[in-house]
Structure formats: C-alpha cells, structure tokens
Amino acid sequence: MDAIADRARKGRGAVSNPTGRYEPARRVAIDDGWGSADAEPPPLKTTVGVDATRQIITTNDSPDIPFDRSINPYRGCEHGCVYCFARPTHAWLGLSPGLDFESKLFAKPMAASLLDKELRNPRYRCQPIAMGTNTDPYQPVEREMRVTRQILEVLSAFEHPVTIVTKSALVLRDLDILAPMAARGLAAVAVSVTTLDRDLARRMEPRAATPERRLETIRALAEAGVPAGVMAAPMIPALNDWELERILEASVAAGATTASYVVLRLPLELDQLFQEWLTEHVPGRAAHVMSIVRQMRGGKSYDSRWGQRMRGTGVHADLLAKRYRLAMARLGLGRRDWRLDTSRFRPPPRAGDQLSLL
Template identity: 60%
Template sequence: MSPAPQPKKGRGARTNASGRFEPVAHEDFDDGWTADDETPPPLRTTLTPEHARKIITTNTSPDIGFDRSINPYKGCEHGCIYCYARPSHAYMGLSPGLDFESRLFFKPEGPRLLEQELAARKYVCKRIHIGGNTDPYQPVEKTQRITRGLLEVLQRFNQPFSIITKSNLITRDVDILGPMGRDRLASAFVSITTLDRDLARTMEPRAATPARRLDAVKKLADAGVPVGIGFAPVIPGLNDHELEAVLEAGAKAGATTAMYVTLRLPLEIKDLFREWLADARPDRAARVMSLVRQTRGGKDYDPDWSQRMKGTGPVADLISARFKAAAKRYGLEAPRHELDVTKFKVPADARAQLELFG
C-alpha cells in the first residue's frame, strides 16, 4: 500500500499528477522521508507573462449569470483544494495539482488590451465580471497590480463590472470601487467558505483569514460598494453546518445579498479533493464523499447545466431550504446588484489613440 502523500507547507494540493492531456504520466515517489525528518524548502511560485490577444472572455453558459469576464491570472496561489479552475492548467501541459498553485501566468498587457476592446466601434456595453475563474486579488497582485490597472481603465470608461475575491487586498482599491459602487457601476462579492481558522488554513492555505474577509465586506460596504457574500462551496459534512453563521456574519459586516454553490468535483479535482480529505480530515472523509455523491445522483459530479451549481436530491434540497431561510432571516434576499450600463462612454483620448491605428 502506498503511503499517504505528505502535505507541503502553504499548499492545498497534496500531489502534482500529470494533466489529462499528457502522453506520459508522472507520479510522486516515496523515498522514505517522513514528517519527523528535516523539511525541504517550501515550493516556490514562478510567474510567467502571457501575451494574450484579448482580455475579455465570453461564454454562453446559462447558469453563470454573466456572459463576459476578465481573469488577470491563470493559476491561483491561494491553493484552495476545491477550486473548479484547477483543470484549466492541464490545457497548458501542467498539473492541476501543485502546478496550479505555484506556476502562475499573468497578463501584463491586460489594461492596454481592455482599453482597446472597450474603445472599439462595435463594442456594446454589458456588465463585465472580474475573477470568474481565478482570484484577481491573489498574493501576486500585490506586486503585479494587473487588477488595479484594469479597474483604472474601467473607471475611465464608466464600464460597469462585478468582482469576486476571497482576499482583503480588494480594500486597497476602495478609492475606485467606492465611487463606482455609489454610481451603480461596480459591485463585489467576497467568498467566505468557513469561519473556522483551522479549516480555512488547510483548505484555502494562502487565502485571507475569515476575519480579514469579513473586514473586507465591512470596508467595501462602508465605502458605498454593493457587496454580497458567497458561501461557496458548500461541502456537506464538512462546512455546511456553518451556513447560517457565515450569512449572519456577512450581514453584520454590511453585505446585502448572498449566494451559494454546492461542491463541484469535475475532472482532476475529484482525485485532488479525495487526497486532501483523506489527509486533512480522515475521520470524516468517507461520510463527506457519501454526502457529496448524494447531491450528484450517486456520482462524484454531474456536469449538467440545470443542476451543477446546486446539486439534486434530499441533501441538496435541505441545503437550499436552509440557505433561503437564513438569507431571509438576515436580510440577504436582495437580488443581484443591478448595474447601470447607460453611463458608459469612451474617453476622447482613448478614441483618438485608437484612430491612429484604424
């Protein structure tokens, strides 16, 4: 029997298995070292520029709620073990495991590309969502400032946008988010998966603490930004008992709306999550997976658009009922924040610059 994979300090995934498109599979090898031996240096993060041709991505998924989005980064240093974006690293010949957390790509030309796309004559203004795949305020944003640059462009154009994060770093940009929020040009969601510091540390190792996320909600709300709470993912048998407490804490901090998503385990995530669960919570691993399968028709995951976000069956129905009751109790029933698309305007200097290349 192979020994259990050893966790790496500051990382969520336990292994770095090859992506599903690779012709050769690589597996970790146990060389006899244990936790009692000297620990090697932490896995370092590498950053690679990605020279994209455009920055706005479109989709036709009927259950997402937006049809255009921007992701300044590929990969995410937060290391959330449940992250649905992990499989995207396989398209680049990298592992959805540790590679996803440590081999990151950033788009240095993002702000310039955004200005170019917004200034195009055929552009039609609709809400843009920032961070639909990976977190726009992950740790590398402190130095790269790609997200900051994008917000500056959006502000110049009065382009409405929503943004989601689990980082307190979003408060750095309250000078932009506040005025745009008050003008119905910006809204924010802060993801709070648990109030348990220990669970957050192992499940989301490099994300902000739950208290810091609640602080972000308060500072955004105080600045006039419409802000909501994302209790996502709900993991039956692991964090679902905190649903009401998270929504109550969010409401007290100033949130006016809330949403939830039931744990999704597509592609490589199912194996990564099982490895993590067996290591981090061995006492309840079997029960958690049993409950997860009960929300997915007896499978680890069902990708059908009609139910992939919430699941089906008695367990999923109970989560839904509890969420609706808690949202009503704590005043979080407000609909998704409506943004104003009528204020969009291409600045004169941006149009003049574009005409030089027309």
Template identity: 60%
Template sequence: MQTRRSFTDTAYKQGTVALRGRGARSNETGRYESLTSEPFDDGWTEDDNAARPLTTSVLAMKSKTVIARNKSPDVGFDRSINPYRGCEHGCIYCYARPAHAYLGLSPGLDFESKLFFKPEAGKLLDRELSKPTYKVGSVHIGGDTDPYQPQERGLRVTRGVLETLSRFRHPFSIITKSALITRDLDILGEMGRAGLARAAVSITTLDRKLARSMEPRAATPERRLDAVRQLSQAGVPTIVMFAPAIPSLNDHEMEAVLERAREAGAVAAGYVAIRLPMEIHGLFEQWLATDHPDRAKRVMSLVRQMRGGAAYDSEFGKRMTGEGPVAEVLNQRFHAALKRFELDRPLPRLDTSQFRVPPKAGDQLSLF
C-alpha cells in the same frame, strides 16, 4: 499513455503529504500528457534530507484579447476578465484547477505554484472597449481564478483593469477571497456609488483552522468580513458567497456565515454546492484523507448523494446546487437564512447607460 516512475525523494515526499501553505497533496500529471509520473516509496525515510520547498513562479502571458465570453445559463454574466491563470491561494476545491492541464501542467501543486499573468490586460481592455462594434454589458472579474491573489500586490494587473473600466464608465462585478480588494476602494467606492460596480467576497467558514487547511494562502475569515465591512461603508453593494458548501464539513456554518455577513453590511448572498469535476475529485479526496480522515468517507458519500451517485454532474441547472434530498435540504436552509437575515432583496441591475469611450490624445473633441 505511458507511465514513468519517479525515483526522487522529492516526488515521493510531495506525493500525498501536506506541504506548508499549499492545498493540493500531489502534483499528478495533467490529463493531456503522454507520460505520467508515479511517485512510490524508494526507501528514503523522514530522517534523510528533506525535499526542496515548493517555490512559486510567475510568468507573463501573451494575450490578444482580455474579455472571455460564455453562454452558460448557470452564471449571471456573459463576459469575464481573468487577470491570472493558476492561483496561489491554493483552495483545494477550486473549479479552475483542471484548466492548468491545457498548459501541460498539473491541476495539483502546479496550479498553485506555476502562475501566469496578463501584463497588458488594462491596455488590451482599452482596445476592446474602444472598438465601434463593442456592445456594453456588465463584465465579471475573477470568474476563474482570484484577481486579488498575493502576486497582485506587486503586479497590479487587476488594478490596471479597474482603472480602464473606470475611465470608460463600464459596469462590472468582481469576486475575491482576499482582503487586498480594499486597496482599490478609491475606484470601487466611486463606481459602486454610481451604480457601476458591485463586489462579492467568498467566505466558506468562520473556523480559522479549517480555512487554513482548505484555503491555505487566502485571507482569514475575519479579514474577509472586514473587507465586506469596508466595501459596504465605501458604497459598494457587496454580496457574500458561501461557496462551496460541503456537506459534513462546512455546511453547518452556513447560517452563521450569512449572519456575520449581514452584520458587516452585505446586501445579498449566494451559495454553490461543492463541485468536483475532472482532477479535482482525486485531489479533494487526497486532501480529505490527510486533513479530515475521520469524516472523509461520510463527506464523499453525501457529495455523491447530491450528484446522482457520481462525484460530479456537469448538467446545466444541477451543477451549482446538486439534486436529491441532501441538496434540497441545503437549498431550503439557504433560502430560509436569506429571509431571516434580510439578504433576499433583489439588487438593481448595473447601469450600462454611462458607458463612454474616453477621448484619446489627438482626437478631435465634439462640438456638442
């Protein structure tokens, strides 16, 4: 791999310095590129002209299908829908970041500023569900990037997916850390009461300052709790995800988050230990160095203790929770909190028996 050194003040100033409203501290080249950019100090100072602000671009994607399949034993679904690639929320720990390298883009700042959406997602889903060979099973929305990131307000791609699922009476689950989910309570509430939908809201901290640093463009913790409240009141079984749990950074808040979630009406909870695969490891350490220098070494030491001495272990059965004494204590605390706040009751399976392909214009109606 060749290295191309960048002499621009913009590249340098965006190298390892926090940009307002952004999570990553750099935009390092994706792992599949033949040329890399290496920012360095070319003599410009803070008194010189500031770097141009980082703007967000959104491009439409051409897709033939919208349902992705997986065989992972670590997740509770075998099919998912992701209306977007990349995510403007900018969560520094996001496990979807490395996928941007497949597009020739950086998992760093590109991931949260160069976004892609599937404008025909609702129509593509209609086509897939209408196939005679389709076998119904619960589909998960937002397994990679958030289906309710800021661009959804205008693009309404997720809304189109929900409308299609509603017409087909198709069961689904959806996860977000955005209060925008309450916009779709008309669909979510009706489907939830019918046993066809459940929602999960990710709440990683109650500390606004930490949330702003760690998840710069996501909703505030209080707005997420309010979303849990509104979803629950509308009849949507709602789960709160304490994910990721980061030792020595937010893990001490686990019990408080679950207690507030139960008060807001959540019926279940889950957690995932911090995962740092591929480029996320370097991005996360850069972020710790700028935002939490006093505890950066301790956080990474504890992370490695949960991952067999490495920053990450991708082995099934371990990647979500880690292993070792640190991971075991976290797991014990979580299950004790579940019991204490009555969040340990099993949820009923989503109903697949209501699935029906709605008649299209011109179809002959059934006589029975």
C-alpha cells in the same frame, strides 16, 4: 521501486501534483533507496510567468451564472484553495491541476491595453464585466503586478460596470477607484466566505485571508459605499455546510446586503485532489463527505449539467436550498443580482481623436 506517498506541504492546498490529463506520460516519484522517501519535501516556491493572451474579455452563454463576460488577470491562484473548480484548467498549459496550479502562475501584464482596445471596438455593447469568476483577481501576486488595478482604471475611464468576487482584503487597496465607481452605479463586490472556522480555512485555503479578515473586508466595502455581498461557497456536505446560516448572519452584521451559495463541484482532476485532501486532513470524515457528495450528484462525484452543477440534486441538496431560502428571508438578504448602470458607458477621447457630434 515503490512510489513515494504524497504528503501535505505547509502553506499549500493540494497534497499532490498529478500529471495533467493531456500529457502523454504519467510521472510518479519513487523511492531510490537513498532515503529520499523519508526526507521532508523542499519548500515550494511560487513562480510567475507571462500569459501572452491576445484577447482579455471572455464571453459565455451559461444559464447558471449571472454574467455573460468576464476578465481573469491571472492563470492559477496562489491562494491554494483545494476545492477550486478552476484547477483543471492548468492542464491546458501542460501543467498539473495540483501543486502547479497554486505555485506556477501566469499574469497578463497587457490586460489593460487589450481591454482598452476591445472596449473601443464600435461593435462592443456594454454589459457588466465579472472578475474573480475563475481565479482570484486579488491573489498575493497582485500586490506587485497590479494587473487588476490597471484593469479597474480602464473600466473607470470608460464608465464600464464591473462586479468582483474575491477572498482577499487586498480589494480595499482599490477603494479609491471602486468607491467612486459604486457611487455612479458601476461597481459591486462579493467576498467569498467558506467557513468561520479559522483552522479549517487554513487547511482548505492556506494562502487566503482569514475568515475574520474577510468579514472586515465586507464591513470596509459597505462603509465606503460599495455594494457588498457574501458568497458562501463551496458548501461541502458534512464539512462546512452546517455553517451556512452562521456565515450569512456574520456577513449581514458586517454590512452584506446580498448573498449566494454554490455546492462543491469536483470536475476532472479535482475529484482526485479533493479526496486526497480529505484523507490527509479529515480522514475520519472522508468517506462520509464523499458519500453525500455522490448522493447530491446522482451517484457520481460530479454532474456538469446546466441547472444542476451549482446546486446538486436529491434530499441533501433540497435541504440546503431550503435552509438558504429561509435564512435569506429571515436576514433580509437579496440574491446576488446587482443592477449596475450600463447607460454611462463612453470610450474616453484619445489625443488626436475626431470630436464626436453627439
């Protein structure tokens, strides 16, 4: 029997749902002769399970990123961004980095209580906590689950600094927490803007906010006194990299004061998923895009080495970096290196606690 070719689904980013790399068998849909190959695939519903994690703060020692600890309220992300480097992590759950990643989500409802416990550990030393480093803390499910908001309430009570990266205007819901924290030097937000082309955004990031809405979010954050930046990421050669200056200019006009960028990363299963998306949505440019990607990665689709995975190497990577530096200087933008206040950190007293002598 012939395998059924995968087709793009409305409102979803990945074209297929390949078996995760840890699974002992590979699953393939086949034509059974009863017309199943001709039928439209059924709508893919989003489900949310519970992630029963016992620790909420994740630490890292990567020299490529400006933080050493982070919190991810959710596993998987309904925004469905086809290029998301976090997709391969769904294989750890026995699920596919493809459609499963954006439709089978896991929330951490105990995150706030776990965070309270970890911040009260006498050995804890305060440094800014980053959110939005893996999956978006303000993806659609957050409207009902409010895990991110509960985490912010704990951080505010502890006077603990936080940085957030998001594509969602939902972050504005929490301005009542973020604005007072920002006034105390405890909060900053970067909005990810990948493209200003609404049609391209709809195909690449099907359930994320439109480019216009993200710029409006930057403006609203800035007007509320929250330090706002833009993250132009990922820059994809021959697809959206030509927009870098336009994205930075539009973000500055909206009130952004910092900016950063990252070159497309294609680890593990993401290589196949992204190439499928290119073939489906921009077939005329697919080969050209991947040719330049490989030129920026030493002939491979991805190079994970420190110092190279975020920027790439070669002529195209160097040109992109130069364009970024020139635009930053011309627009008066700073790098995303917020200096938040760690000196205010204090665990709030609980009922029955012994009073401090300090």
